[in-house]
Amino acid sequence: xxxxxxxxxxxxxxxxxxxxxxxxxxxxxxxxxxxxxxxxxxxxxxxxxxxxxxxxxxxxxxxxxxxxxxxxxxxxxxxxxxxxxxxxxxxxxxxxxxxxxxxxxxxxxxxxxxxxxxxxxxxxxxxxxxxxxxxxxxxxxxxxxxxxxxxxxxxxxxxxxxxxxxxxxxxxxxxxxxxxxxxxxxxxxxxxxxxxxxxxxxxxxxxxxxxxxxxxxxxxxxxxxxxxxxxxxxxxxxxxxxxxxxxxxxxx
Ligand SMILES: O=C(O)CCC(=O)C(=O)O
Numbered sequence: 735x736x737x738x739x740x741x742x743x744x745x746x747x748x749x750x751x752x753x754x755x756x757x758x759x760x761x762x763x764x765x766x767x768x769x770x771x772x773x774x775x776x777x778x779x780x781x782x783x784x785x786x787x788x789x790x791x792x793x794x795x796x797x798x799x800x801x802x803x804x805x806x807x808x809x810x811x812x813x814x815x816x817x818x819x820x821x822x823x824x825x826x827x828x829x830x831x832x833x834x835x836x837x838x839x840x841x842x843x844x845x846x847x848x849x850x851x852x853x854x855x856x857x858x859x860x861x862x863x864x865x866x867x868x869x870x871x872x873x874x875x876x877x878x879x880x881x882x883x884x885x886x887x888x889x890x891x892x893x894x895x896x897x898x899x900x901x902x903x904x905x906x907x908x909x910x911x912x913x914x915x916x917x918x919x920x921x922x923x924x925x926x927x928x929x930x931x932x933x934x935x936x937x938x939x940x941x942x943x944x945x946x947x948x949x950x951x952x953x954x955x956x957x958x959x960x961x962x963x964x965x966x967x968x969x970x971x972x973x974x975x976x977x978x979x980x981x982x983x984x985x986x
Contacts, residue, residue, distance in 0.1 A: 738917075739811050742861065745884040747908070747918035753802055754868065754913035762799055762870055766936050769793035770826055778934075781834050783827025787955060789938055790822050794961030796938060797822075801971035805866050805915060812861055813944035819975040820863070821941035821953045828934055831878070834926035835898040839865060839941065841952040843891065854892035861887050863920040863943045863951065870936035872912040875927075877935040880908040880916060883923040893923050901925075915939070945978055 741748035754762070769792045770776075770784055778784035786792035800822065809817035843849060843856070873880045883894050884906055895902045905925075908916060918924065920941070929935055941953060957976045958966065966973050 736808070736811060738808050742812060742864065742917060742919060743887045746887070746922035747882055747884070747916055748808075749908060749910050750804060750808075750915040750917065752911050752913050753804060753915050754799070754870075758799065759870060759913050762796070762938070763936070765793050765795045766824060766826060766870070766938070769824075777830055778827045779830030779832070781832060783825045783831045783935070786824035786826075786938075788822045788957065788959070789824040790957055790959050790962050793824065794959065794965070796824065797957075797962040797965040797972055798969060799868075799938070800940060801969065801975055802915070803971070805917065806971060806975070808917060809864065809866075809942050812864065813947075815944040815946055816974060816979060817942040818945045818947075818978070819940045819957050820943050820951060821955050822957050823940070823955070824936070824938035826934055826936050827878075827929065829929045829932040831928055831935075833899055833928055836883070836893065836895070836902070836923050836925040837898070838923050839863075839920040839953060840891070842949075844952065850893060850896050850898075852892050852896060855890050857888050857890045858921055859888065861919050862947050863941060864917055865920065865939065865941050866915050866917045867937050867939040868913070868915050869910055870912060870938065871934065872914065873908050873910045873916070875909075876929065876931045877933060878927040878929040881905045881925045881927065882908055882918065885919075885922060887919060887921070891921055898925075
């Protein structure tokens with residue numbers, strides 16, 4: 735197993751540093767700013783900021799920036815099969831965003847009474863779904879860091895604490911450079927600190943499953959949208975994530 739895959743199994747997450755270069759980040763800044771302006775330039779505060787779900791509806795030009803060979807290789811190793819992009823999204827926030835409360839992204843058990851039951855003993859057998867968040871501006875003290883509550887993939891699903899709006903004693907503070915990706919298990923509890931400066935903080939990315947994982951998930955959304963049809967034609971990696979890889983049929 736690769737070290738990245740091992741990290742996800744042992745700690746629930748891995749940081750892939752600097753996957754995007756300066757030129758790509760400059761393009762991404764412009765595309766996300768345009769999408770935010772088209773939406774009327776709302777103050778990106780609240781718990782999460784300005785939310786773009788699906789990202790490909792709000793900013794179709796972002797579709798070309800989602801598939802990255804390093805991530806697809808890691809996901810294929812993790813799932814033992816090719817990954818499917820099940821959810822695409824983006825976030826923009828500024829200093830007006832408050833602490834992002836602790837949460838996870840499972841959909842089989844999302845009832846509050848169960849999610850926040852410290853005595854919960856059920857545990858997953860394997861990793862079936864992960865998020866890959868691109869930290870366009872990094873995860874830094876100035877813009878607000880991602881916080882995670884590390885877990886082994888088969889630890890009980892109970893959280894380590896029940897206070898959703900405060901930092902946890904077991905937490906790890908994730909710091910990474912602009913253009914890095916954090917890949918994490920859907921079962922990992924995470925939160926984020928508020929920013930200290932008014933510079934924008936942008937994230938985009940996806941939730942991924944193997945193609946054979948059929949159960950629908952509450953956060954699944956559409957990627958095969960009219961605005962991305964040109965990108966789907968031009969980009970085989972994007973097409974494989976969204977439509978799958980066409981099987982060859984023998985003539986016989
Ligand atoms: O803003 C962050 O770093 C956390 C994002 C988040 O909570 C999520 O992607 O579910």
